Amino acid sequence: MKIRHVTVTPIAFKDPPLLNASGIHEPYALRSIIEIESDNGLVGLGESYGDAPVLTVLQSLASELVGLDPFDLNGLRARVTAAVGRAKPASAGAELAPGSHPGKQVANAYSAFEVALLDLQARHLGAPLVDVLGGAVRTQVPFSAYLFLKYREHIDSPYPPDDWGEALTPEQIVRQARRMIDQNGFESIKLKAGALEPDAEVACIKALKRAFPGRGLRIDPNGNWSLETALRVAALLRDDLEYYEDPTPGLEGMAELHRRTGLPLATNMVVTDFSEFRRSVELDSVQIVLADHHYWGGLRDTQTLARMCDTFGLGVSMHSNSHLGISLMAMSHVAAAVPNLTYACDTHYPWQEDDEEVIAGGKLPIRNGCVTITKAPGLGVEIDHGQLRKLHELFLSIDIRQRDDVRQMRRYKPEWKQVKPRY
Amino acid sequence: MKIRHVTVTPIAFKDPPLLNASGIHEPYALRSIIEIESDNGLVGLGESYGDAPVLTVLQSLASELVGLDPFDLNGLRARVTAAVGRAKPASAGAELAPGSHPGKQVANAYSAFEVALLDLQARHLGAPLVDVLGGAVRTQVPFSAYLFLKYREHIDSPYPPDDWGEALTPEQIVRQARRMIDQNGFESIKLKAGALEPDAEVACIKALKRAFPGRGLRIDPNGNWSLETALRVAALLRDDLEYYEDPTPGLEGMAELHRRTGLPLATNMVVTDFSEFRRSVELDSVQIVLADHHYWGGLRDTQTLARMCDTFGLGVSMHSNSHLGISLMAMSHVAAAVPNLTYACDTHYPWQEDDEEVIAGGKLPIRNGCVTITKAPGLGVEIDHGQLRKLHELFLSIDIRQRDDVRQMRRYKPEWKQVKPRY
Secondary structure, eight states, rough: EEEEEEEEEEEEOOOOOOOOSSOBOSSEEEEEEEEEEETTTTEEEEEEEEHHHHHHHHHHHGGTTTTEEEEEEEEHHHHHHHHHHHOOOTTTTOOOTTTTTTTTTTHHHHHHHHOOOHHHHHHHHBBHHHTTTOOOOOSSEEEEEEEEOOOOOOOOSSSSOOSOBBSHHHHHHHHHHHHHHHHHOOOOOEEESSSSSSHHHHHHHHHHHHHSSTEEEEEEOOOOOHHHHHHHHHHHHHTOOOOEEEOOHHHHHHHHHHHHHHHOOESSHHHHHHHHHHHHHHHTSSEEEOOOOHHTHHHHHHHHHHHHHTTTTTTTEEEOSSSHHHHHHHHHHHHHTTOOOSSOOOOOOGGGGGGGGOTTTSSSSTTTTTOOOOOOSSSSSOBOOHHHHHHHHHHSOOOOOOOHHHHHHHOTTOOEEEEEEOO | EEEEEEEEEEEEEEOOOOOOOOBBOSSSEEEEEEEEEEEOEEEEEEEEEOOOHHHHHHHHHGGGTTOOOTTTTTHHHHHHHHOOOOOOOOTTTOOOSOOOTTTHHHHHHHHHHHHHHHHHHHHHHHHHHHHTTOOSSOOOEEEEEEOOEEEESSOOOOOOSSSSOOOSSSSHHHHHHHHHHHHHSSEEEEEEOOSSSSHHHHHHHHHHHHHSSTEEEEOOOOSSHHHHHHHHHHHHHHOOOSSSSSSSSSHHHHHHHHHHHOOEEEEEESSSSHHHHHHHHHHTSSSSEEEOHHHHHOOOOOHHHHHHHTTTTTTEOOOOOOHHHHHHHHHHHHHHHHHHTOSBOOOOOOOOOEEEEEEEESSSOBBTTTTOSSSSTTTTTOOOOHHHHHHHHHHHHHHSOOOOOHHHHHOTTTTHHHHHHHO
């Protein structure tokens, strides 16, 4: 089996006005959809970032992968490494939105194609993708309710307001959680924080605890709190959280916070590659790593990361950016193969519109908080090419080419600056 | 694809009177040959320890694996873990020979079957096994010349002396090395030490350095030297070695030795599982880990180990026990998939007799110090059932059921004790 053709299609879809430490989501999110066709007519699928630095690398690699054996992941890595070495896009490295990692060029591009190749391998075998990862230890993969503080609508919105409404108060956040849990059955709840004054966000967690007793709660200010603020909030929330995610910036800051509070700290910001993992182990900075195959270098490396977490006594959860169903299934298949998935995974999926999915049949269901892994070959999903074309045309019609939550917030607040920690 | 039948066949083959820290090899080595047949008629192969504690577990599992999907490695692990939990053989855990790990019941048994299942997967795909591990980064896998101090023949030998002759002096060791290199082209040379007075072994290394300038040299006394002796030998050999393997026992002793000499220390004794890896990282005990899929838990876990070594800045080499061609090919396929194989692998293979191989066509060639990975499906080797039967009958005819180099040495020296460190 050899790769015959690779297509990388950038798409855009509506993104609600969600607040975070850097600013606010723009009205559209960008993704890339990868289709890799083999010479036996099978097609493997992938989904990755659609931001210009990543897209440039992905598109430059498309023709270079022709002829590669879909099982030759080491060969893929060599080609990606060579291509990134030649490209060096100028804008790589800037953090324009929390938890996006445009600077991780090799890992990002490798992952985008690795998922599609593993999907091809599994389709070739007529088996679900999880089988080429060693088989499912669970077929129900748990996700959490991912709550956001948000405005009612985008500034100068190009489309009508979403039906979630404003969420700037504890009551509104509880209402958002209730709807999301009613629709999806989530057992854990994560609040994206770092957007309002810390006490307002503490009040949201307290309200969620009262409204949903027994459910695991998490708060994630994306490193937007000083050590002092993080310590103060820790004292207020120490009995309420299953983990405390990226309260304060840096491996050293997190290590100090853990030393002084004993609270389990989670991250998708200070441990984002294997060298940071090593440094975190040395400092005891974090106790839970949020894996994300998109920037950790694919599904196999996510498995390696999980095994390393097991070795060093760390918990495993999963990070998410705005994404569609191909990413959801890639996340679910690898999570299904990780024995020590100690916490439900994050997902932005409930925030995406029903009519903006690129997979046939529309949005995937999340029931009892879980995505189901079936026996369907590969990722278990197929492309709806009409939808793909529609979202690609949307991409072509807008001028967003790299996610920038700071720039977007300046449209609301011209004096807004990228400051961290802000509080 | 489902497993239809599993056969575990214990075999014995001649083993020369090789000396080491514990004593001396017995006249026969034991192995298990695993054949796993799937419902589509394919057969996957494995080779593991043949010692009673391992054999008991492997044989008890044979019928329990029927019906398992060969891709379900997580399912294999679950069944192995359950079976070992029930069995708990009494003699597990004692180190009767250096570098054997009878206590690692789950990892040993899992590995024995994992290799056979990966072989089945690859044969099902019509691809070499390395392809299901991510593809070959090299097709020539380098091995080292593994030299032993040895007697001319076994005490009360059941068969005529081997044609290697005695090796107790530097001249005899150089002669052994020359023959082994002439036949196989090895570029690195390892001396198994810890058997004679340290100065006699230092003299062997000095003689090897003179006879083979430019070749990488290693010495491995299997933890049989006190810290003081290890320090003294370090001073004598510090410019002669590519690494210094297990000179002194324990993670703490190795850490102290490294602190005081700066020499790169290698091990297959103090880092033999992931928890010891963690402890070694904390102490900076070793700088090179000798992987061995037989006790590290299979080929995938060996890849994980290699990635962890990369993460923590450690080198990777490979350990060997007495083995035949199925193990050699499993070692070679995983080594072919490990980008950071920083040193040539160890192998006892040249010590086995030409007419005692269980694979069709007889012993595999090692040329220019390397085993070649071909495009043949799976491990690339098939069983010669006549040979397998012959070596199984040999197993049945002898009374060795667990390797014990201490007991064997007592036949030469009745006062011999298991003391470590001896020097």
